[in-house]
Amino acid sequence: MQFSSALLESAVNEFAKLPGIGKKTALRLVLHLLRMEEGNVQGFGETMIRMRQEIKFCQRCHNVSDSDICSICSNLSRKQEIICVVESLREVIAIESTQQFNGAYHVLGGVISPLDGIGPEQLNIETLVNRVRQEQTQELIFALNPTIQGDTTIYYIQKKLQGWPGRITTIARGIAFGGELEYADEMTLARSITNRLPVESYRSAT
């Protein structure tokens, strides 16, 4: 692309560095900023800078937070003794949006993946193990993606917690609501048959 303005070109290049945004989309976004009020563009830029500078990570669960302890961890009406273990804050947001979970979280920051050079030391596993042993934790719910890496991570943490008397569970896998049996993959269908539920518990969940 040929630009007649270096300012425009550098703005397009900055946008194009973001994932999933090519040069054409970047140009469209920059042209939109150009049409916006100057004050609003200033607000846009400053919000990004401030977010990056001031955001903190909760010292207890490693979720993003505005203070040292996040609003979920400091909420005493939530069951702090039930911990949902997730890969990133993306899953925290997804689970919170369901409004069905009233416990606490622990963000691992990834899953064990030796091929990508990610071992247990790079993840927030030690803090989880310490937390579970120190606090009155009753249950760990693993909500990791169903990959070999996710399963390895669950296995590793389970080993580390040997002798701990609490419950360790994982979220249910099965046919999604609205999904058709015919098109489900074999693995999912097989698991959903193995882990079948009594009809009463199914009714009460819907």
Next chain:
Amino acid sequence: MQFSSALLESAVNEFAKLPGIGKKTALRLVLHLLRMEEGNVQGFGETMIRMRQEIKFCQRCHNVSDSDICSICSNLSRKQEIICVVESLREVIAIESTQQFNGAYHVLGGVISPLDGIGPEQLNIETLVNRVRQEQTQELIFALNPTIQGDTTIYYIQKKLQGWPGRITTIARGIAFGGELEYADEMTLARSITNRLPVESYRSAT
């Protein structure tokens, strides 16, 4: 979506204001910024603010520019007496990228569209008419989108320029390279037959 951080939430909301970016994409972009170096995020934000504050519009052709006269208008090796009339700077960038046009531009800032409340006064038409009459302009090439609004705009400017001895042309419409005749719309196919070219000129153009 439920966020545990107000800083994160406001950053997502700012991104989601941009066209074509929903909440999920906005979150993905913000999480990417979070993983970036603080200095790079600062660069991102400041580039946008600076671009909006300092960018100028060329006084001659209304293209975006870093100075009062843009780099295309001040380039004396370009044929300043041939003016390509376009709707927005998007088309300037597209035509410049072909590296086939060596004249100047005039950015109208839109096309006449009474239904959207856009009349000739809202567009850079008067400056075009004055420019054509004052400068030694030899040819106006209209590169507008083939809509009723585009055609109306060409007709209006042509009327305004009555008596001016220069040439007025419009870019060729026809079957695109790599396009298949079978799937072309009737209008395009009809126009491409009416405006057929001698085979020699076709060969020299490819």
